[in-house]
Amino acid sequence: MGDGTEAPQGETTQNVILWALEVIRYRHIDTASRYGNEEDIGIGIIKSGIPQDQIFITTKIWDMDQGYESTIMAAETSLSKLQTSYIDLLLIHSPRPGSQKRIESYRALQELVKRGNVRSIGVSNYAVKHLKELMETNPEIIPVVNQIEVHPWNNRKEIISHCTEHKIIVEAFSPLTRGKNINKIHIIDNIKVYGFVIEEEDMKILDNLDEYLVAGVAERNE
Template sequence: MKSLQSTTRLHNGVEMPWLGLGVFKVEEGEEVISSVKAAIEAGYKSIDTAAIYGNEEGVGKAIAESGVPREELFITTKLWNSEQGYESTLAAFEESLKKLQLDYVDLYLIHWPVPKKDKYKETWKAFEKLYKDGKVRAIGVSNFKEHHLEDLIADSEIKPMVNQVEYHPRLSQGSLHDYCKKHGIQLEAWSPLMQGGLLDDQVLKEIADKHGKSTAQVILRWDLQNEVVTIPKSTKPHRIKENADVFDFELSSEEMEKINGLNQDKRVGPDPDDMDRE
């Protein structure tokens, strides 16, 4: 991965950028429009949103106004928990598409497994239909643990191409990462910077000083060297650029091991087994 345009090839052959912009908690309207435009101007090709974020319309507007051809961009959105089920998924997808003002999305994800509802298999059947109908170029899941993936794959025609999960040096999910690699599922990180909670870590600071980089850049580089797609969120143009400036240095195997050693299996978000919020 040599640049912001570098991609990983998903198991269906679709190329997905290694680095993108996440827009979780970015306000609909001017804030999200200017953030997405700043990212596209800085060379980002991948934008990750979700129905529950309430900012798909702003993302769509920014894409339309960016002047960049649609086929050069990689747009991800996600299905919210309350819309799981076959027909409701198809309807929710059309609503997202309309808000984004797009003819297709590049990646569509089930946002949470919500095991108590037990609808993710039925939902996945709708995802398979959307994929076969050419409405989405790739389908995947978010926040699925190994047992959710095993359960889903056992009854599916098509394996998920991506699993987007909470992933950072305090939660490196080694066993899940190995499982995904074995099954050709690309792991993707949300909250890669642990919502800012890692920026003052001493180990990371020392490594960052050695490379003349920020701790955020070191964490993002660690993601990439672990072959994990990552989508840091920012609304500030200078930070959006800084987050992308991670392709001109490399962490040594010793530095990678030091960062791996920070794992505490510590989440900032909900445990997927307990998450049943509508």
């Protein structure tokens, strides 16, 4: 679950997670420490009774937690709140804290993989220059994902091309610019996304809509 909006704190999130896992059989949950709902997501997963190895959990290190030691601590806090033994995918939420913090944070992510606390690591909201900076550090573990805002009005061709070249998967958030993901009807609709084909002529129209419209958190130029 995750489309660029975050579920609220409290029983609402617990129930939505439980319902989505049990009834609709969602298996990917995308959250972040900034959303403040990791604890409720953990409760919902436990209530579902579904084993952890059957659910893929993504969470993120927020700006104020970046830095080597603070990233380690933030990850441990997320593990505690989610009540899981490991995180499937841990991302740096944004590049905004600056070069030194970005590099330290990614070094911490690699350490968390070595410790077994995290399975895969990546980044979010990274522009090409941030990715180049990261790769210049010769990381032992290449980021598997760059989670960025992508939709017809912000197609991010340069970033996508760079990621493809370096075998980094682009994961889009806000693919429809904005949307509510706690509505049961919308959750059902989301899982039916593969039930149609966009014709080539329509794709050409969509490709020409780009206006760098930013609906969520955009990368900055630090």
